[in-house]
Amino acid sequence: MKFTVAIDGPAAAGKGTISRLIAARFGFAHLDTGLLYRAVGAKVAEGAEAIEAAQSLSESDLARDDLRSLEAGQAASKVAAIPEVRRALLEFQRRFARAEGGAVLDGRDIGTVICPEADVKLFVTASAEVRAHRRWLEVGGDEAQVLAEVRERDERDMNRADAPLRPAEDAVIIDTSDLSIDEAADRACAEVLRHR
Numbered sequence: 001m002k003f004t005v006a007i008d009g010p011a012a013a014g015k016g017t018i019s020r021l022i023a024a025r026f027g028f029a030h031l032d033t034g035l036l037y038r039a040v041g042a043k044v045a046e047g048a049e050a051i052e053a054a055q056s057l058s059e060s061d062l063a064r065d066d067l068r069s070l071e072a073g074q075a076a077s078k079v080a081a082i083p084e085v086r087r088a089l090l091e092f093q094r095r096f097a098r099a100e101g102g103a104v105l106d107g108r109d110i111g112t113v114i115c116p117e118a119d120v121k122l123f124v125t126a127s128a129e130v131r132a133h134r135r136w137l138e139v140g141g142d143e144a145q146v147l148a149e150v151r152e153r154d155e156r157d158m159n160r161a162d163a164p165l166r167p168a169e170d171a172v173i174i175d176t177s178d179l180s181i182d183e184a185a186d187r188a189c190a191e192v193l194r195h196r
């Protein structure tokens with residue numbers, strides 16, 4: 001059985017958590033596509049050329065444990081604005097989406113570019129303040145600085161020319177600002193059940 005769930009939205013809106021819960025509940029494979037851009041960004045920070053880094057990305061590049069930092073997120077959103085980088089990562093994501101047994105992919109352009117034919121499209125969002133607060137609980141430091149970084153990344157992701165962050169026309173929007181993780185996950189699972 002092939003079944004694709006596309007989950008897009010800005011940083012720290014809850015996409016990752018919701019994707020993992022859907023994958024566990026329905027037995028789907030899960031791909032966090034942000035990790036691909038984070039890995040390319042990390043290689044560029046070490047001196048690699050962006051397009052070449054994207055074309056030669058390997059499993060071990062994705063397994064690095066320094067990809068979760070705020071810096072890695074910023075580096076990711078910079079390389080993500082380069083069309084050739086996006087193109088180099090496209091086929092891997094499309095192949096993953098067609099995995100036998102079902103797949104859930106989360107990112108920024110899954111419903112719009114990678115899998116426009118996805119069975120379920122969700123756009124998971126929340127106010128910048130709520131997202132920054134959640135991220136700050138994870139990473140600590142200065143909360144105002146975390147908010148500034150969230151806003152900067154939103155700005156870059158929404159305004160780039162190639163595959164900007166926006167909901168697909170047929171995406172269901174889930175605003176998690178006032179929802180618990182369980183409530184948000186219940187809504188997302190209900191959408192999957194409606195289409196299965």
Ligand code: C5P
Binds near residue numbers: 011038077080108110
């Ligand atoms: O989701 P995450 O915060 O890990 O993504 C890091 C960055 O990678 C995003 O800010 C965005 O610029 C980029 N990205 C993207 N397209 C995706 C996933 C992530 O452009 N499908």
